[in-house]
Amino acid sequence: MADQVITGTDLSRLRELNSLTVVRALRDQPPATVTELAKLTGLSRPAVDVIAQGLVTGGWATVVEPGASSVVGRPARRYRFRATAGHVIGVDVGGHKVLALLADLDGDVTHTARRSVAADAGPAERLAALDQVLAEILRESGKTAEDIWAVSVGVTGPVDASGRTTLFSPMPGWDSVDLPAHLSDRFACPIIVENDCKLAALAERWQGAASDANDIVFLLAGMRMGAGLIIDGVLRRGYGGAAGEIGALKAVRWLTAPEHLQRCPGVPATVGPDDAAAWVFNAARAGNRDARTAVTRYVKDIAIGTAALVLALDPQVVVFGGGFSRSADLVLEPLQRELAKLCLRVPDVRASTLGADSVALGALRLALNEVDRRLFTAGLSAPIAPRRE
Amino acid sequence: MADQVITGTDLSRLRELNSLTVVRALRDQPPATVTELAKLTGLSRPAVDVIAQGLVTGGWATVVEPGASSVVGRPARRYRFRATAGHVIGVDVGGHKVLALLADLDGDVTHTARRSVAADAGPAERLAALDQVLAEILRESGKTAEDIWAVSVGVTGPVDASGRTTLFSPMPGWDSVDLPAHLSDRFACPIIVENDCKLAALAERWQGAASDANDIVFLLAGMRMGAGLIIDGVLRRGYGGAAGEIGALKAVRWLTAPEHLQRCPGVPATVGPDDAAAWVFNAARAGNRDARTAVTRYVKDIAIGTAALVLALDPQVVVFGGGFSRSADLVLEPLQRELAKLCLRVPDVRASTLGADSVALGALRLALNEVDRRLFTAGLSAPIAPRRE
Structure with missing residues (x-):
C-alpha cells in the first residue's frame, strides 16, 4: 500500500491508545520492567519508557526500584499500577444481613462491615442498616465518600435499568425503594444496583469456583433459588x-423444591422455618432416613430448572452457591446424576468457594468494572474519583 | 503527558489499522467521499485519501466517478466496497430439502439451487443432493470452487467443534456424517457447519423480524421444535x-406439543403425518372446533419451554419461525397471552419474515462473518479466497 499521511490528530490518538494499553498491562500483573511491558503491549521500548514515566507523573503508576540483590549490570526499575489511587465499595443487602466490603483498584479488600437484619424487616430498617455499614466502613478505613470511585449494591429480585426492583422483590416493601437516589445523597461517584445472583456469578468467575470458565450457570440456592448467567x-x-429468573416458572419446580426440606418429618418444633433446611441437611449427613429422602427430593426438583438452563445455554460449569452451598457435599453428586439423565451434554458441577461473601465480592467486581469502563473509554486524566454521568 | 517516541513499527501498525477502519466503513454503507469517510472513521482527510487509493489498487474498492448533474465546483468522487471481489455459499440441509444460496460479499443473493429429499433418506442420499445443488449453483453462476471464500451449511441437531452432530441428530444416520471432510474435497476455503435453529436466528436478526434487537429467542417450530439464541x-x-436444546427436557413439553396437532380428531386418513399439522391449522382457521382445541393445546405446551427461555434470558424479542410460522396468525396472540401468565416481563412476540429460507440465509451470514473475521484479523492483502486454517 502507498505511503500514508500521518497527521497530528492521528498521533495524539495513538499516544492516548498506547498509554491505555500500558495501564491495562500494568493492571493485570506484578510490577514489570519497560522491556516486559514492551513485549506485553507490542509497543517499542522507547515508547513504553516515555509512557511509563508519564503514568508515574500522572499518579497511575509507582516505581519499584530494583533491590541490591541483582548480580549483573544495572538492574531495571519496575513499574507497578497504583492500586491505592482509588477505592470501591461492594455491598450485599440480603434477606438477613447487610455486608459491605471496601477494596482498592486491584480488588484487594481492606475493610469489612456487617450488620444483621430481620428477614421481615421493612425498607426503612434495611436502609438504616445499609447507612450504618457504609458509615462504619468509611470511618474504619479513614476514607471519605470523595475517596470512593464506585459503589455497587446487590439486592434480591431482578433489577431494572433505573436500579430498582420494580418487577418483583422478595424483601418486604423493597420494590418501592430507589437505592440509587438514596445513596446519591452521600456519594457523587457512580452507584450501581444489581441482582444478587448475578453478582455472585461474577464473583465466582473472578476469584471463586469458576475462574477457568467463560460459560457459567451460577445457582444461588437457599429458601429461594435464583440463577446468574455468564455467557x-x-x-x-x-x-x-x-435474566436468570427461570425459577418463576412452576414447571421447573424451583419454587417448591425447598418445601421438601421445610416439611421434612422430624424437624423439631424449636427449629424455626429459616433453620429447618440446615437441620435437615445435618440430619441427612447423620443418616436420618426422612432427611435423606427430603434431600433427594429437593435435588430432583432443583435439577429440573437447572437442566432447563443447561440445555438452553450449554455452559461449561454449573456452580452451586448460596446458603445451601454449605451442604454441597450432599447435593453435588446427585445433582450431577440427575443432570446426566436430563441433558444432552453434562457440564462440570462445582460448589461455590466464596460462600456467604459471594454477593458482596461480586458487587466489588462490578464496581471495578465500572471504574475500568470509564478509565478505558473516557481516556486518561489524573486519577480522581469519577462522578455520575 | 510527555512527548512520545513513535517508531517505524508503530507507524506500520497504525497504517494497517487505519486501512481496515476505512474498509469497514466502506462495507457498511453506500459509496462515500473521502470527506464522508474521514468523518466516519475519525481519520484525517489526507490519510483517508491515500488509503482509499490504495484500496482501489489492491482490489478492495472501486471508484464511482461523479455524475454530470453536479451544480457547483468539481464534484467529489466516491468509493464503493468491491463486493464482487469474492462470493460465499450458504446451504440448508433440512429434513425435506437441500437449499443453497450464492451471494457476494455484501450478502446480495445472486443464485439459488434447491432439491427435495425424503424425510427418511439416509446420509448418502442427502449428501448426493448436497453435491448436486453445489454443482448446480457453481455452474449457473459461472463460478468455480476457487471463487468461493466460505461455505456454511445448516443441519439439524447440535453441532460440535468439529462440525459434526455427534450428540444427536433427528436426520437418519446423520450423526455419523463428517460434513467438513466431505466438502473439503471440493472447497479449499473455510467450511462451517452450524445448527439450523442458530442460523435461522442469525438470519432474522440480519434481515428478518428482529433486525432491531440484540436479545432474541428464535423458535424453529415444526414437527420438531428448537431454539436459537442471540444475546x-x-x-x-x-x-x-x-445451546438452545431446551426442547430435550420433558418438563417444558416441546417434545410432545406437536402431537396435539398430529392426533387431532378429524384429520383425513389420506393426509400423511408430515401434512397433518398443516391440515389442522387450516381447519382451525375455518372454524373446526377440534382443530381449534388442538391448536390451543399446542400453543399452551410450546409456551412452557418458551417461558423457560424468556425467564432465563429476558430477551427483547421472541421470533416464531420454522415451517409452522406459516400459521403464525393462529399462534402469536395466544402464545403472547400464555407468556404473560408465565413470565415476569413479556417480550415482543413476532412471526418470522423469512420463512423457509431462513436457515440458508443464516448460513450466508455466518459465511460472511467468517470472511470478515479473517479480513479484520489477518490484515489486508489483495482480495483472494481465504484457505482453511
Whole structure:
C-alpha cells in the first residue's frame, strides 16, 4: 500500500491508545520492567519508557526500584499500577444481613462491615442498616465518600435499568425503594444496583469456583433459588435486567423444591422455618432416613430448572452457591446424576468457594468494572474519583 | 503527558489499522467521499485519501466517478466496497430439502439451487443432493470452487467443534456424517457447519423480524421444535455447541406439543403425518372446533419451554419461525397471552419474515462473518479466497 499521511490528530490518538494499553498491562500483573511491558503491549521500548514515566507523573503508576540483590549490570526499575489511587465499595443487602466490603483498584479488600437484619424487616430498617455499614466502613478505613470511585449494591429480585426492583422483590416493601437516589445523597461517584445472583456469578468467575470458565450457570440456592448467567465471559442481564429468573416458572419446580426440606418429618418444633433446611441437611449427613429422602427430593426438583438452563445455554460449569452451598457435599453428586439423565451434554458441577461473601465480592467486581469502563473509554486524566454521568 | 517516541513499527501498525477502519466503513454503507469517510472513521482527510487509493489498487474498492448533474465546483468522487471481489455459499440441509444460496460479499443473493429429499433418506442420499445443488449453483453462476471464500451449511441437531452432530441428530444416520471432510474435497476455503435453529436466528436478526434487537429467542417450530439464541447481539453456541436444546427436557413439553396437532380428531386418513399439522391449522382457521382445541393445546405446551427461555434470558424479542410460522396468525396472540401468565416481563412476540429460507440465509451470514473475521484479523492483502486454517 502507498505511503500514508500521518497527521497530528492521528498521533495524539495513538499516544492516548498506547498509554491505555500500558495501564491495562500494568493492571493485570506484578510490577514489570519497560522491556516486559514492551513485549506485553507490542509497543517499542522507547515508547513504553516515555509512557511509563508519564503514568508515574500522572499518579497511575509507582516505581519499584530494583533491590541490591541483582548480580549483573544495572538492574531495571519496575513499574507497578497504583492500586491505592482509588477505592470501591461492594455491598450485599440480603434477606438477613447487610455486608459491605471496601477494596482498592486491584480488588484487594481492606475493610469489612456487617450488620444483621430481620428477614421481615421493612425498607426503612434495611436502609438504616445499609447507612450504618457504609458509615462504619468509611470511618474504619479513614476514607471519605470523595475517596470512593464506585459503589455497587446487590439486592434480591431482578433489577431494572433505573436500579430498582420494580418487577418483583422478595424483601418486604423493597420494590418501592430507589437505592440509587438514596445513596446519591452521600456519594457523587457512580452507584450501581444489581441482582444478587448475578453478582455472585461474577464473583465466582473472578476469584471463586469458576475462574477457568467463560460459560457459567451460577445457582444461588437457599429458601429461594435464583440463577446468574455468564455467557462468553460476560455477565448477562437480559433486555430488562431479568435474566436468570427461570425459577418463576412452576414447571421447573424451583419454587417448591425447598418445601421438601421445610416439611421434612422430624424437624423439631424449636427449629424455626429459616433453620429447618440446615437441620435437615445435618440430619441427612447423620443418616436420618426422612432427611435423606427430603434431600433427594429437593435435588430432583432443583435439577429440573437447572437442566432447563443447561440445555438452553450449554455452559461449561454449573456452580452451586448460596446458603445451601454449605451442604454441597450432599447435593453435588446427585445433582450431577440427575443432570446426566436430563441433558444432552453434562457440564462440570462445582460448589461455590466464596460462600456467604459471594454477593458482596461480586458487587466489588462490578464496581471495578465500572471504574475500568470509564478509565478505558473516557481516556486518561489524573486519577480522581469519577462522578455520575 | 510527555512527548512520545513513535517508531517505524508503530507507524506500520497504525497504517494497517487505519486501512481496515476505512474498509469497514466502506462495507457498511453506500459509496462515500473521502470527506464522508474521514468523518466516519475519525481519520484525517489526507490519510483517508491515500488509503482509499490504495484500496482501489489492491482490489478492495472501486471508484464511482461523479455524475454530470453536479451544480457547483468539481464534484467529489466516491468509493464503493468491491463486493464482487469474492462470493460465499450458504446451504440448508433440512429434513425435506437441500437449499443453497450464492451471494457476494455484501450478502446480495445472486443464485439459488434447491432439491427435495425424503424425510427418511439416509446420509448418502442427502449428501448426493448436497453435491448436486453445489454443482448446480457453481455452474449457473459461472463460478468455480476457487471463487468461493466460505461455505456454511445448516443441519439439524447440535453441532460440535468439529462440525459434526455427534450428540444427536433427528436426520437418519446423520450423526455419523463428517460434513467438513466431505466438502473439503471440493472447497479449499473455510467450511462451517452450524445448527439450523442458530442460523435461522442469525438470519432474522440480519434481515428478518428482529433486525432491531440484540436479545432474541428464535423458535424453529415444526414437527420438531428448537431454539436459537442471540444475546447482546451475538449468536450463542454454548460451550459444546448445544445451546438452545431446551426442547430435550420433558418438563417444558416441546417434545410432545406437536402431537396435539398430529392426533387431532378429524384429520383425513389420506393426509400423511408430515401434512397433518398443516391440515389442522387450516381447519382451525375455518372454524373446526377440534382443530381449534388442538391448536390451543399446542400453543399452551410450546409456551412452557418458551417461558423457560424468556425467564432465563429476558430477551427483547421472541421470533416464531420454522415451517409452522406459516400459521403464525393462529399462534402469536395466544402464545403472547400464555407468556404473560408465565413470565415476569413479556417480550415482543413476532412471526418470522423469512420463512423457509431462513436457515440458508443464516448460513450466508455466518459465511460472511467468517470472511470478515479473517479480513479484520489477518490484515489486508489483495482480495483472494481465504484457505482453511
